[in-house]
Amino acid sequence: MNAPFGPKRPVQLDLDAALVERAEALGASLASTVEAALVAHLAAGEAAEAARQAERRSHAEDHARFTNAFIARHGFWGEEFSTL
Numbered sequence: 001m002n003a004p005f006g007p008k009r010p011v012q013l014d015l016d017a018a019l020v021e022r023a024e025a026l027g028a029s030l031a032s033t034v035e036a037a038l039v040a041h042l043a044a045g046e047a048a049e050a051a052r053q054a055e056r057r058s059h060a061e062d063h064a065r066f067t068n069a070f071i072a073r074h075g076f077w078g079e080e081f082s083t084l
Contacts, residue, residue: 013034023030 020030023033
C-alpha cells in the first residue's frame with residue numbers, strides 16, 4: 001500500500017484494547033488494517049462530497065431555468081417603471 005501514497009510516517013493512535021487484542025489474535029497486521037480502513041473511509045467521504053456537489057449544481061441549474069422562464073413570461077419586476 002505504500003506505493004500510491006508515498007513514504008510512511010509513524011503516528012500514535014489510542015485504540016480500544018479489546019479490538020487490538022482481537023485483531024492480534026487473528027494475526028492481522030494492525031498497521032495494514034488501519035491503513036486500509038482509512039483509505040476506504042476517505043474514498044467514501046470523497047464520493048459523498050462529489051454527490052453533494054452534483055446535487056447543488058443540479059439545484060442551481062433548476063433555479064436558473066425557472067428564473068429564466070419566469071422572466072421570459074412575466075418580464076422583470078418594476079420594468080414598467082424603469083427610465084433606463
